[in-house]
Amino acid sequence: MEVTIDKNSGYCFGVEFAIQMAEDEMESDGLLYCLGDIVHNDMEVQRLYEKGLRIIDREQLQQLHNCKVLIRAHGEPPETYQLALRNNIELIDASCPVVLKLQNRVKHAYDKMQEVDGQVIIYGQKGHAEVVGLTGQTNKEAIVVTTAEDLEQVNFSRPVTLFSQTTKSTKGFYDIKAKIEERLKAARGGVLNVVDFNANDSICRQVSNREPQLTRFSQLHDVIVFVSGKKSSNGKALYSVCRQHNPDSYFIENESELETGWFENATSVGICGATSTPMWLMERVAGHIRQMGAGVAVSADL
Numbered sequence: 033m034e035v036t037i038d039k040n041s042g043y044c045f046g047v048e049f050a051i052q053m054a055e056d057e058m059e060s061d062g063l064l065y066c067l068g069d070i071v072h073n074d075m076e077v078q079r080l081y082e083k084g085l086r087i088i089d090r091e092q093l094q095q096l097h098n099c100k101v102l103i104r105a106h107g108e109p110p111e112t113y114q115l116a117l118r119n120n121i122e123l124i125d126a127s128c129p130v131v132l133k134l135q136n137r138v139k140h141a142y143d144k145m146q147e148v149d150g151q152v153i154i155y156g157q158k159g160h161a162e163v164v165g166l167t168g169q170t171n172k173e174a175i176v177v178t179t180a181e182d183l184e185q186v187n188f189s190r191p192v193t194l195f196s197q198t199t200k201s202t203k204g205f206y207d208i209k210a211k212i213e214e215r216l217k218a219a220r221g222g223v224l225n226v227v228d229f230n231a232n233d234s235i236c237r238q239v240s241n242r243e244p245q246l247t248r249f250s251q252l253h254d255v256i257v258f259v260s261g262k263k264s265s266n267g268k269a270l271y272s273v274c275r276q277h278n279p280d281s282y283f284i285e286n287e288s289e290l291e292t293g294w295f296e297n298a299t300s301v302g303i304c305g306a307t308s309t310p311m312w313l314m315e316r317v318a319g320h321i322r323q324m325g326a327g328v329a330v331s332a333d334l
């Protein structure tokens with residue numbers, strides 16, 4: 033049985049940059065606070081904890097003064113920056129440039145929508161840190177839509193500008209877009225003007241480009257082991273791509289969840305993961321699969 037690690041899996045540049053920034057800071061200063069999990073991966077959070085990274089939530093941030101706090105790749109709403117100023121907190125801003133650019137676009141769209149009594153819709157996960165940062169650009173007025181049922185909050189007689197959280201699935205975005213378009217048209221007797229609907233596919237290419245790559249990868253192997261934190265949004269989206277193209281796909285957070293029975297009839301196993309999955313973890317999973325079956329060779333396709 034051959035075990036291959038997908039060369040396209042592992043950290044995107046946004047996550048890599050945030051972790052590098054945290055490690056550089058800790059090397060010079062030791063302890064560093066981080067607002068929320070630096071990545072949705074408990075194993076990596078634990079590794080960084082041992083180096084001095086302390087994860088805090090928004091309530092804890094309110095109590096801090098005169099210290100350094102890392103902003104992770106997901107970005108933050110304006111109120112976080114205001115609080116930091118008040119409490120003399122130095123922010124180490126590792127917001128991903130792709131997210132920062134999207135925040136700007138959302139802010140600009142919100143201002144334009146104000147002029148025409150329109151609405152901004154964000155297709156994303158309610159409460160997700162990136163979504164909190166995006167709605168923060170709209171005075172928290174943007175409507176967050178996760179499922180088609182959430183569209184009930186939208187007034188279809190008013191114009192709409194649509195964006196996506198960067199880590200959602202492409203298919204999910206275009207399904208929602210089609211539903212919005214249909215309902216906007218229905219509210220206007222079938223005719224839609226340019227000002228009525230502006231849809232922006234703002235899914236990060238680091239995620240969407242992985243979908244076709246993972247489709248090919250999952251078809252090449254008998255069994256797919258997808259490694260990701262269970263809280264990772266892009267982890268869920270990318271795993272569903274694997275599962276769709278290879279029913280023998282398994283989602284694990286770490287090697288302790290592996291089951292021997294998965295590999296009984298397999299001659300090749302593919303290991304892949306999310307944009308928040310460290311390469312060292314996929315290598316560790318590959319090592320465990322090797323130990324589980326006699327004569328299994330690991331070839332890291334890097």
Ligand code: SF4
Pocket residue numbers: 044045046047105106128129130131198199236237238239307
């Ligand atoms: S997935 Fe894209 S937007 Fe999100 S952190 Fe990575 S590079 Fe940035």
